Amino acid sequence: MSYTIKSFDEYQQAYQESIQNPEGFWANIAEQFTWQQKWDKVLDWNFEEPNVKWFINGKLNITENCLDRHLKTRGNKLALIWEPNDPKERYVRYTYRELHEKVCMIANVLRNNGVKKGDRVCIYMPMIPELAFSVLACARIGAVHSVIFAGFSATSMADRINDAQATVVLTSDGLNRGTKQIPVKRVVDEAIATCPSVQKVIVVERTGWAVNMEEGRDVWLHEELQKVDKDCTAEIMDAEDPLFILYTSGSTGKPKGVVHTCGGYMVYSDYTFRNVFQYQESDVYWCTADIGWITGHTYLLYGPLLTGATTLMFEGIPTFPDAGRFWQVVDKHGVNIFYTAPTAIRSLMAAGLDHVLSYSLDSLKVLGSVGEPINEEAWHWYHIHVGKERCPVVDTWWQTETGGIMISALAHVSPLKPSHAGYPLPGIQPILVDQSGEEIKENEVEGYLCMKFPWPGMIRTTYGDHERCRLSYFAAYKGLYFTGDGAKRDKNGMYRIIGRVDDVINVSGHRFGTAEIENAINQNKHVVESAVVGYPHEIKGQGIYAFVICNHDDPGNEQYLRDEIIESVVAEIGKIAKPDKIQIVNGLPKTRSGKIMRRILRKVAEGETSNLGDTSTLLDPNVVDEIIAGAL
Structure with missing residues (x-):
């Protein structure tokens, strides 16, 4: 059975069903996955504590769903295309079978280096294939991954490692990003000088630079891979076991460790990926986000691989060696679905049209935008010059805490309106409230955007500090998840995100x-x-x-x-x-x-x-x- 919505009528039908019988709706979708043991109960929740559990007592491993279950039918299909920073360097492609093998081998390396189920593993790496392999390898053995963008300072990294009490750090010797060269391993050495929990550092050779390797602590990944075989049994996880911690900046300055769990996140990332982008079996999909951010987690790795897609991973930046690089990569790999941030679009607009007009871009079918509301001028530029007025622009609204897209058009299905995210996805129940928390029922009125019912991909806690989770998201309005954003519905009920509430000016x-x-x-x-x-x-x-x-x-x-x-x-x-x-x-x-x-x-x-x-x-x-x- 396909869970991809094909028309606006189907969307409306699915949405009604998801509101009238949310548990039945999500249970139906969850049925398509490989579970080692089926759940006893779909949902248990309250927003006061908060306490949210999905697919209770269900047992699974997310990597069996990303990899193993595709091997029979998609074993030789391309899973991952890696495009390096330097266009003169050769790209690399991995089939689902090859990706499965790489993940299993790194999972065995982690086990050999003392990593156990429940341990936290910090990953601080450039956008190289080993970053993707390492994330999935952690999930394979039940370790909780915490990816830190390779560019954060040693202090920021140390804060995150200490908060998670990570025992192992995966990193590389260095990285190339545009014309920049960053000595990644040196930053890790500086960070872990103040991180007593770290016992092992596993280093990928990317640049070949000389680095300090501390005996007994630091090991080279390529040497460790010589010691392991290509099979690794997936650890059986409970649906509510943590899958990863992703740190987001908090208002206090101390980063918040947003925790996502195995079962609900899996179901939600797959469902939203296939519906928002209308992914089809032969499509090549490219999300330009770094895996260090939630967009990279959900829509570069987990969502596409759960769906059995071909996903592209890019090491570089949009303006190197020139501002046509994105479009050169689109043509080179025949990209059909392209997902990027308004800030990238605006920087490419400023560079002039010649860089876009030099490429055909005729493979493109769907364009996506993420990270902030896309302004109308950028929307039109993207739609006209990149999408040639034939590709819908899905302006996706979601957050690190929501795990996946919440409000968005569905490509080729929903109506589009520049500067409006659109309608909520099935299963999402947004409401607008005024300052006193009273629901605003009418349209064309601005209010605070809240959610009145849980969804499978939502935050469960902030690591090591559940009270902070409650205060940040559930304390402002009783019985509601508060997004922190202001929003407005137009006369047809389409949502426009106005911006963070603390980004509202009262004149x-x-x-x-x-x-x-x-x-x-x-x-x-x-x-x-x-x-x-x-x-x-x-x-x-x-x-x-x-x-x-x-x-x-x-x-x-x-x-x-x-x-x-x-x-x-x-x-x-x-x-x-x-x-x-x-x-x-x-x-x-x-x-x-x-x-x-x-x-x-x-x-x-x-x-x-x-x-x-x-x-x-x-x-x-x-x-x-x-x-x-x-x-x-």
Whole structure:
């Protein structure tokens, strides 16, 4: 039986069924997987503690579902295509049979090095095949993986290792990302100097650089692989056993370890992948996210492999060796489904159309966007120039904590509306509430986005601190999961995400989402990207401060540019939303996943630059000094 929805009527039918009988709905979907023991009960939950359990007493191993069950019918099918950073280096392809073998061998290496079921393993690696193998190898033997983006500072890594009490670190000698060369192993050595729980470091040879190898602690993966065979029995896991911990930045500065579990995450990542992207058997799918982020976990690895897809993994960046690299890779590998972030799209827009027009892109069928609401100008550019007006753009809304996509169009199935994520997926029950937690039933009204019923892929706890999970997501509104986002439904019930609630500016009693104002600013032809924050204003309560990156072809007169930007905002939203201050900048403080650190911009706008907190996780910390120097 196929669980792929093929029409909007089918979507509406599936959605109704999922609301009327959620347990029956998810049980039906879960039936398609390989379970060692079937569940006794589909769901047990309350949002007060919170305590959520799916497929209770069900036994499984997620890698048997990602790999073993495909071997009979898809053993020779391509599972993973790896495209290196340097286009002159040869790409590598692995069939499902080869991927299964690689995962089993690394799983045996982990076992040989003392890793047991329930142990936490930290992975700090570039986007090389061994990163994918290692994640799945941990899952194979029941170890809890915690991937840390290879670019985080030693301090950030140490915080995460110590919080998880990881016993083993998997890493590489170094990495190449664009023109950058990063001595990854050196960063690990610095981090684990303050991590007493780490007993072993397993190192992949990627660059061939000389590295420090501490006897008794550090081993080379290629040497360890000589000692193991190609079979590894999958550990039988309970549906509610932890699968991974993924750290997300918390409001306190201390990272939060979001915990996802084996059974529910498996069912949800497969179901959302096949439906949102309308994956078909021969498609080549490419998610550009790093596996260090939740998007890479769910939609580069687990979702595609559970579905039996061919998934592409890219080591490099969109602008190396030039801004046509994404499109060159699409043509080279015949990519059919392409999933990336608005921040990447906007940077490629700024580089000019020639880089896109040099490639045919005729293999593309579906485009996706993830990470933040995509502004209208970027949506249209993506749709017209990349998708040639024949590929739907699915603007997916979800979070690290939700495990998978929650609100989105389904490609070629649902109606599309730029700047709107769309309708909730089957099984997802969103509501909007006002400040007192009362449900807003009518449309065209803004409110706080909450979920009133659990879904299989949701967060279970924050590692080692369940109270923090409760306070972060379940304490704001009784009996609801609070997303932290503001949203609005249009007259047809389509959701538009306005942005984080702490990214809402209250100007003279009128609330504006920063995304809404940024969208208006970005309509200006000279603007590449913008970020807007509120700052104290003695008359309005809050003023609007805009940080704006402009094209290289902008007219030199900054005041003229500011006037034009104000006109764009007034035309799009109204005079009340016009920015009070517009600072033209060369860059914005972004994390390596492309997220703008508005906390830093807010401090600059407020003139409180003496305590900016940790900036080591930024892609380019020097940007902050430039912004402070030019502050208005």
